[in-house]
Amino acid sequence: MNETKTQIAAAKAGVITPAMKRVADIERLSPEAVRDEVACGRMVIPANPRHARLLATGIGIAATCKVNANIGRSPERSDEAGELDKLRLCVQYGADTVMDLSVGGRLNEMRGRIIAESPLPVGTVPLYQAADAVEDVTTLAEDDFLEVIRTQAEEGVDFMTVHCGLLSTMLPLAANRMMGIVSRGGALMARWMAHHRRENPLYTRFDDILAICRAHDVTLSLGDGLRPGCLADASDEAQFAELDVLGELTLRCREADVQVMIEGPGHVPFDQIAMNVEREQRVCREAPFYVLGPVVTDIAPGYDHITSAIGATAAAYAGAALLCYVTPKEHLGLPGPEDVRAGIIAYKIAAHAADVARRRPGARDRDDAMACARFNFEWDNQFKLSLDPQRAIEYFCASNPDLTPEQRDHCSMCGAKLCAIKSSRALGGRGSGGGA
Amino acid sequence: MNETKTQIAAAKAGVITPAMKRVADIERLSPEAVRDEVACGRMVIPANPRHARLLATGIGIAATCKVNANIGRSPERSDEAGELDKLRLCVQYGADTVMDLSVGGRLNEMRGRIIAESPLPVGTVPLYQAADAVEDVTTLAEDDFLEVIRTQAEEGVDFMTVHCGLLSTMLPLAANRMMGIVSRGGALMARWMAHHRRENPLYTRFDDILAICRAHDVTLSLGDGLRPGCLADASDEAQFAELDVLGELTLRCREADVQVMIEGPGHVPFDQIAMNVEREQRVCREAPFYVLGPVVTDIAPGYDHITSAIGATAAAYAGAALLCYVTPKEHLGLPGPEDVRAGIIAYKIAAHAADVARRRPGARDRDDAMACARFNFEWDNQFKLSLDPQRAIEYFCASNPDLTPEQRDHCSMCGAKLCAIKSSRALGGRGSGGGA
Numbered sequence: 001m002n003e004t005k006t007q008i009a010a011a012k013a014g015v016i017t018p019a020m021k022r023v024a025d026i027e028r029l030s031p032e033a034v035r036d037e038v039a040c041g042r043m044v045i046p047a048n049p050r051h052a053r054l055l056a057t058g059i060g061i062a063a064t065c066k067v068n069a070n071i072g073r074s075p076e077r078s079d080e081a082g083e084l085d086k087l088r089l090c091v092q093y094g095a096d097t098v099m100d101l102s103v104g105g106r107l108n109e110m111r112g113r114i115i116a117e118s119p120l121p122v123g124t125v126p127l128y129q130a131a132d133a134v135e136d137v138t139t140l141a142e143d144d145f146l147e148v149i150r151t152q153a154e155e156g157v158d159f160m161t162v163h164c165g166l167l168s169t170m171l172p173l174a175a176n177r178m179m180g181i182v183s184r185g186g187a188l189m190a191r192w193m194a195h196h197r198r199e200n201p202l203y204t205r206f207d208d209i210l211a212i213c214r215a216h217d218v219t220l221s222l223g224d225g226l227r228p229g230c231l232a233d234a235s236d237e238a239q240f241a242e243l244d245v246l247g248e249l250t251l252r253c254r255e256a257d258v259q260v261m262i263e264g265p266g267h268v269p270f271d272q273i274a275m276n277v278e279r280e281q282r283v284c285r286e287a288p289f290y291v292l293g294p295v296v297t298d299i300a301p302g303y304d305h306i307t308s309a310i311g312a313t314a315a316a317y318a319g320a321a322l323l324c325y326v327t328p329k330e331h332l333g334l335p336g337p338e339d340v341r342a343g344i345i346a347y348k349i350a351a352h353a354a355d356v357a358r359r360r361p362g363a364r365d366r367d368d369a370m371a372c373a374r375f376n377f378e379w380d381n382q383f384k385l386s387l388d389p390q391r392a393i394e395y396f397c398a399s400n401p402d403l404t405p406e407q408r409d410h411c412s413m414c415g416a417k418l419c420a421i422k423s424s425r426a427l428g429g430r431g432s433g434g435g436a
Numbered sequence: 437m438n439e440t441k442t443q444i445a446a447a448k449a450g451v452i453t454p455a456m457k458r459v460a461d462i463e464r465l466s467p468e469a470v471r472d473e474v475a476c477g478r479m480v481i482p483a484n485p486r487h488a489r490l491l492a493t494g495i496g497i498a499a500t501c502k503v504n505a506n507i508g509r510s511p512e513r514s515d516e517a518g519e520l521d522k523l524r525l526c527v528q529y530g531a532d533t534v535m536d537l538s539v540g541g542r543l544n545e546m547r548g549r550i551i552a553e554s555p556l557p558v559g560t561v562p563l564y565q566a567a568d569a570v571e572d573v574t575t576l577a578e579d580d581f582l583e584v585i586r587t588q589a590e591e592g593v594d595f596m597t598v599h600c601g602l603l604s605t606m607l608p609l610a611a612n613r614m615m616g617i618v619s620r621g622g623a624l625m626a627r628w629m630a631h632h633r634r635e636n637p638l639y640t641r642f643d644d645i646l647a648i649c650r651a652h653d654v655t656l657s658l659g660d661g662l663r664p665g666c667l668a669d670a671s672d673e674a675q676f677a678e679l680d681v682l683g684e685l686t687l688r689c690r691e692a693d694v695q696v697m698i699e700g701p702g703h704v705p706f707d708q709i710a711m712n713v714e715r716e717q718r719v720c721r722e723a724p725f726y727v728l729g730p731v732v733t734d735i736a737p738g739y740d741h742i743t744s745a746i747g748a749t750a751a752a753y754a755g756a757a758l759l760c761y762v763t764p765k766e767h768l769g770l771p772g773p774e775d776v777r778a779g780i781i782a783y784k785i786a787a788h789a790a791d792v793a794r795r796r797p798g799a800r801d802r803d804d805a806m807a808c809a810r811f812n813f814e815w816d817n818q819f820k821l822s823l824d825p826q827r828a829i830e831y832f833c834a835s836n837p838d839l840t841p842e843q844r845d846h847c848s849m850c851g852a853k854l855c856a857i858k859s860s861r862a863l864g865g866r867g868s869g870g871g872a
Contacts, residue, residue, distance in 0.1 A: 075851035103854055131854060175864025178804065179811045179857070184850055187859035194863060229857075230807030231792060231800055269800075270753055270793035296749065296789035298803040298810075300781065301818065302827035306742055307785050313732065313746045317706055331810065331818075332828060333835020333848040345736065349743050353732035356667060357706035364667055364705075367734040368614065371666030374734075374767065375615045382737065382767075391738035392768065399769020412769040414620055415511035418539055418567060421615070421665075423623035427630060428611025 004049055006217040009257035011039035019045045023058035028361055037062045041250070042286045043321075044259040046097070046121040046219035050156030055119045057096050059261060060288045064360060065316040065351035066096035068123070068290070068324045069344055071114075074334040075104030080113065086340050087114055093344040093388065097159070097322065099123040103132045112155060121158035123221065127185045127202075137188045138195040145201055150212050159219040161185065161263060162209060164202035165245035166225035168193045173238035179229035182266075186225020206249060210256040219259040221290055222246045227266035230298050234268045235276060247283035261288040261322065264315070268294035273311055277318035288321035295326065304330035305339075309346040316354030323347050341388070348387050375421060375431030377409045440485055442653040445693035447475035455481045455492035463499045464797055473498045477686070478722045479757075480695040482533070482557040482655035486592030491555045493532050495697060496724045500796060501752040501787035502532035504559070504726070504760045505780055507550075510770040511540030516549065522776050523550055529780040529824065533595070533758065535559040539568045548591060557594035559657065563621045563638075573624045574631040581637055586648050595655040597621065597699065598645060600638035601681035602661035604629045609674035615665035618702070622661020642685060646692040655695040657726055658682045663702035666734050670704040671712060683719035697724040697758065700751075704730035709747055713754035724757035731762065740766035741775075745782040752790030759783050777824070784823050811857060811867030813845045 010017050016031045020038060023045055024031040037043035043060025059066050071086040073079070083102065090098045098120045102110045107129050115122050126148040131137045133144075149160065163185040171190055174181050181187045189200050202209065213220055226242040228234040246262050253260035262284045268276055273294060280289045293308030294315065300307050308326035316323060327335035327343035335343065355363040366385055373381035379396065386392040399412050410419035446453050452467045456474060459481055460467040473479035479496025495502050507522040509515070519538065526534050534556045538546045543565050551558050562584040567573045569580075585596065599621040607626055610617050617623045625636050638645065649656055662678040664670040682698050689696035698720045704712055709730065716725045729744030730751065736743050744762035752759060763771035763779035771779065791799040802821055809817035815832065822828040835848050846855035 074848050075853070103851060128854065171863060174860075176866065178807050178867045180860035180863060180867070182856050182860065184854050184856045187856035188854070190863055191859050230810070231803045232807055270749060270789050271795075272793075297785060297792060298806040299788065299821055300785050300823045302822065302824055302831050303781055303785060306745055306782050307789070309742055310746050310749045310786065310789060313706060314750070329831055329835055329849070331847075331849075332831045336835075345739055346742050349733060349736050349739060350746065352735065353706050353743070353746060356733060357708075359707075367667045370734040371614050371668055374666070385735055386738065387736045388738055395738050395765055396768045399765055399772075411767075412510050413765070413767075415539060417511070418564065418620050418624070420618050420620045420623035423627050424610075424616035424618065427607065427616060427626055430612065431614045431616070 004215060004217050006214055006257050006259060007038050007045045007047060008041065008254070008259050011035045012257070019047050019056035022056045023063065027058055027063045029062060033062065034058060041254045041260065042288070044219045044261050044288055046123070046158035046259065048153070048156045048158045048216055048218055050154070050216065051115055051122065051158055053117070053119050054121060054158065057121055059322050061286065061319055061321055063321070064355050064363070065320070066322045067344065067347040067351050068097040068099060068322055069095040069340060070099045070101050070324065071340065072100045072102035073105050073110060080110055083110065084113060084117065086337060087118055089337055089340045090344065091119065093341055094348050095120060095344050097121045097123060101125060101128060103128050107132060111152070115156045123159040123161065124152055124157050125161040125185055126152050127163060127188055131188050137192055140192065142201040142205060146205060146208055146212070149209060153212050153216040153218045157218060159221050161221045161223040162202050163189050163223040163225040164200060164206055164249060165222055165242040166190065166200055167203060167245060168199050170226060170238055170241050173241060174226055177236065177238060178232040181226060182229030183223065183225045183227055185223050189225060206252065210253065210258050213258045214256055219261065220253055221261050221263055222249055224263045224265065227264070227292065228268065230267050231269050234265060235272050239265065240279070243280065243283050247285070250284045250287045261290045264289055264291040264320070265294045266292055267298060268296065268311060270296045270311065270314060273314040274318040277315055277320055281319055289319065290322040290324065291315045291320045292324040293326050301331045302328055304328065305343045305346040309350045312347060312350035313353050316351055317357045323351055345388050372431040375425065379408055440651060440653050442650055442693050442695060443474050443481045443483060444477065444690070444695050447471045448693070455483050458492045459494035459499065463494055465498060469498065470494060477690045477696065478724070480655045480697050480724055482559070482594035482695065484589070484592045484594045484652055484654055486590070486652065487551055487558065487594055489553070489555050490557060490594065493557055495758045497722065497755055497757055499757070500791050501756070502758045503780065503783040503787050504533040504535060504758055505531040505776060506535045506537050506760065507776065508536045508538035509541050509546060516546055519546065520549060520553065522773060523554055525773055525776045526780065527555065529777055530784050531556060531780050533557045533559060537561060537564060539564050543568065547588070551592045559595040559597065560588055560593050561597040561621055561659070562588050563599060563624055567624050573628055576628065578637040578641060582641060582644055582648070585645060589648050589652040589654045593654060595657050597657045597659040598638050599625050599659040599661040600636060600642055600645070600685060601658055601678040602626065602636055603639060603681060604635050606662060606674055606677050609677060610662055613672065613674060614668040617662060618665025619659065619661045619663055621659050625661060642688065646689065646694050649694045650692055655697065656689055657697050657699055658685055660699045660701065663700065663728065664704065666703050667705050670701060671708050675701065676715070679716065679719050683721070686720045686723045697726045700725055700727040700756070701730045702728055703734060704732065704747060706732045706747065706750060709750040710754040713751055713756055717755055725755065726758040726760065727751045727756045728760040729762050737767045738764055740764065741779045741782040745786045748783060748786035749789050752787055753793045759787055781824050808867040811861065815844055
């Protein structure tokens with residue numbers, strides 16, 4: 001695999017790869033446009049050649065907004081079969097990428113099965129496996145971090161989160177926060193640095209990481225170890241100090257022909273979201289922004305798929321390219337299958353709403369088809385056009401148990417006599433094919 | 437009751453009423469500030485003197501953003517007891533106002549019981565009762581509409597939606613839309629006008645309506661009969677033609693010492709929401725804007741509490757004062773109790789996120805308290821600070837069935853070894869009372 005040419009290397013050389021062609025077809029872009037976006041780093045196509053079943057996906061401002069779903073074992077919950085079921089739910093409900101965040105158990109086998117089965121790009125946080133292998137992260141040597149990255153790259157991982165922007169000088173900034181460091185990877189590296197009184201090895205050894213990623217076309221997702229964990233810590237000095245380092249590393253990735261995207265917050269008040277996206281775009285030279293939420297309030301555990309879908313829509317509208325879902329179980333425990341479903345649908349809503357708002361070509365077609373189906377009481381069509389047909393059918397049937405198919409020219413919300421659409425259809429409306 | 441002085445009349449006369457005092461206490465405003473906001477019409481306090489159990493609430497840009505929940509019987513579903521249960525849920529989960537949209541059955545009794553029991557301002561759409569009383573709305577005479585308004589005002593209704601801005605000249609505009617008219621009230625008035633070839637009586641008899649509302653201090657909520665029913669119809673000529681009439685009627689309300697707010701869309705792409713709010717504020721001279729959602733995509737039936745909470749947050753951030761909830765059953769059927777709960781919480785999130793984003797004094801206090809509770813693994817405190825404690829507890833227990841109280845220094849999401857907060861606490865953080 002030493003002669004793998006990365007997508008960005010190919011693009012810079014003027015080559016249009018099969019992956020670029022596929023992305024162009026899906027995104028209604030010309031292959032040349034996709035190539036140019038990849039060449040300049042505004043789009044990434046995470047596609048490790050070892051990932052046999054992969055269907056290539058483009059992530060960047062020129063493409064539709066994408067959704068990532070996290071799955072993976074926790075040491076205290078779930079099993080391999082359960083996580084593979086979640087992977088199938090990710091595909092069924094339309095996630096665009098999936099991250100295996102497993103810790104505990106046989107990690108290589110879990111990941112191997114996910115890569116073998118997934119048509120979606122698979123991401124990981126190699127640091128988790130490194131830390132999982134030992135009792136205490138501080139016992140790891142610098143090379144240990146690199147070895148895990150190499151192993152996972154050789155296995156076919158398409159993109160990896162590495163927390164290389166968190167430097168030792170930033171630890172006092174984090175200590176002064178309300179909630180310190182809430183990123184698992186960030187907290188682990190901070191402990192390692194504090195213990196050894198040395199700089200972050202993921203930063204000092206960044207050239208070695210680049211060499212591995214270039215060899216296997218692994219896309220780097222530069223992690224935000226200092227993402228805010230509450231509204232109070234948003235947009236602070238710690239967060240932006242790390243972002244500046246990520247900006248510097250972005251350029252080094254591109255020089256090394258390694259694809260790169262940038263991870264972002266976290267917990268951010270609604271009024272600061274666009275600013276955060278714009279700042280990332282400026283500091284990181286338009287590298288695709290991969291945001292986690294952000295949640296726009298801290299007071300709704302059990303509903304953080306909603307608090308964060310609100311933030312994700314605003315982020316995507318401002319230019320974020322990939323949205324990492326948050327499930328209803330966030331802040332409470334490991335998500336189950338129903339949480340995965342709820343998280344994905346909430347994020348499909350956010351991504352789609354932003355695509356419509358950014359006026360991407362054709363983005364509203366499905367909404368318009370739904371509007372016509374509603375106006376014509378075509379319930380089956382409405383269900384078919386839904387993000388979650390099964391849920392729509394279930395709710396409709398539960399709310400209208402007595403309606404025969406012939407009576408479905410209204411629903412139980414208004415009843416037959418006061419149904420607005422029934423009244424309105426008599427007066428016209430383009431949806432019915434009539435109109436004035 | 438002929439000598440009732442409306443809140444706005446009192447405010448104009450320089451009087452601070454008990455209702456204004458209460459609002460000032462809740463909103464951390466001075467009584468004088470509340471009085472001045474009411475006097476100029478930027479705030480309304482819907483408070484019919486006949487509504488004995490009412491606790492007065494202020495709705496306007498100077499106050500925190502409020503949430504309305506719709507309840508009420510449908511001819512095909514639910515019963516009186518069920519709707520009173522929903523009212524209790526509204527109070528329990530923190531709705532600020534409630535509308536009884538019942539049709540079918542003994543409407544006066546239903547409404548009477550809701551008013552008797554509700555500490556929240558109660559709103560109605562009198563047109564529904566008028567239409568419900570006959571087989572066909574076109575058989576109603578002009579006086580019939582007024583009679584229902586008078587009856588309901590005398591019973592103690594605090595605010596009423598009247599669809600008086602939809603004029604006969606606008607019907608061709610609506611007929612040219614994808615979905616025509618989707619407002620129940622709008623569609624009924626359109627049918628009446630088309631049948632009689634006469635102008636909207638709620639417009640031509642507006643002075644009579646004002647006289648009734650002044651006598652009972654009923655706050656008018658000027659309905660948007662032409663609100664868009666799909667993204668394709670948003671911000672169109674029909675919608676804004678009606679808004680212009682509402683602007684004219686706003687001034688007539690204020691002259692007549694009648695409190696007034698304005699209802700707004702509906703279905704609006706995310707990028708058009710701020711513009712819609714700003715336009716309403718300009719055309720209707722800063723009258724409180726009462727928005728329904730808006731939903732930001734049409735393709736997620738079963739999840740419209742989410743699609744619309746996204747739009748509601750953006751609207752509230754832009755200046756909307758009252759958010760009408762949308763439940764997961766929207767577009768599918770009448771909501772049940774769990775839907776009411778889901779709708780209210782989604783909207784509490786939206787309203788609160790906007791209050792934080794608008795930097796209202798103290799708005800973030802509860803978020804900050806939650807952040808500290810999280811950093812200190814104070815689970816009981818986290819539950820207490822949650823918008824829906826019961827749900828948070830339920831999810832936590834389901835996800836962490838094996839944790840003893842002593843082991844609760846982590847959760848099943850990361851497990852004990854990789855818990856970021858555990859690692860981070862060792863390094864500082866203000867939330868723990870330590871810090872650098």
